[in-house]
Amino acid sequence: MKILMVCLGNICRSPLAHGILEAKLPEHWSVDSAGTSGWHQGERPDTRSVLEARRNGISIDHQRSRQFQVQDFENFDVIFAMDSSNYSNIVRLAPDEQSASKVRLIMNEIYPGENRQVPDPYTGGQSGFSEVFEMLEQAINAFIERNV
Numbered sequence: 001m002k003i004l005m006v007c008l009g010n011i012c013r014s015p016l017a018h019g020i021l022e023a024k025l026p027e028h029w030s031v032d033s034a035g036t037s038g039w040h041q042g043e044r045p046d047t048r049s050v051l052e053a054r055r056n057g058i059s060i061d062h063q064r065s066r067q068f069q070v071q072d073f074e075n076f077d078v079i080f081a082m083d084s085s086n087y088s089n090i091v092r093l094a095p096d097e098q099s100a101s102k103v104r105l106i107m108n109e110i111y112p113g114e115n116r117q118v119p120d121p122y123t124g125g126q127s128g129f130s131e132v133f134e135m136l137e138q139a140i141n142a143f144i145e146r147n148v
Contacts, residue, residue, distance in 0.1 A: 001029045001147065004072055005106070006090060007082040010035030010065040012122050012129070014082060015045035017106065017136045019053045019060035024140065026148050032076075036089040038067035046122065052129040056137075073099035080106040083117040109139040109146075 005017035010033055018033035025031060043065045044050070053060045070093050072079065079102045081087035087105055094100035107116035118135055121128030 001026075001078065002076045003029065003031045004068075004076040004079045005031065005033040005082075006036060006068055006079060006086055007033075007118075008035055008037055008086060008120065009040045009122070010067075011040045011043060011046045012049050012120060013118050013132055013136070015060050015063050015065075016049050016053060016129070016133055017080065017082070017140065018063060019058045020056075020133070020137050020140050021144075023058045024144060026144070033063065034066050034068040034072065036068050036086050040065040041067060046129075048121070048126055048129045051126070052133050055130075056133060068093070070095060073102060077102065079103045082106060083120070084115060106139045106143075107135065109142045 003021060005014040007013040014033035014035065018031055021031045045060050045063055050060055068090060073094060079090060081090055081103060087103060090103050091100045105115055107118060108114065118132055121132050
């Protein structure tokens, strides 16, 4: 299974989700992350994301931001959006219904149909990154349990 994690800039939430899943990844799965914007193209994850991941025994230092591309619909089986804005921006790019059906809100993995959002911690302090890490880890654990 190939999974893509997507947030706005690909420097806070999606790198954390990418790192969490990568650390727990079944051997035959792969994961990547992207942003709906290209603002941080080629940049490393936000230092606060790197620190939070490291605090939880995960390295995301190797990741670099990239923008979501239409080709990603062909390359990935599941595309997780961190919030409804990112979800809408991704679905808008879908070439067909089958592609659009690959896009999911990640928090629906633990709160089905509630369309809860993963808050963007960018403008806050380190505690926001800790909260986001915990949310993402719970959602990813639920997804893995159902799909392994």
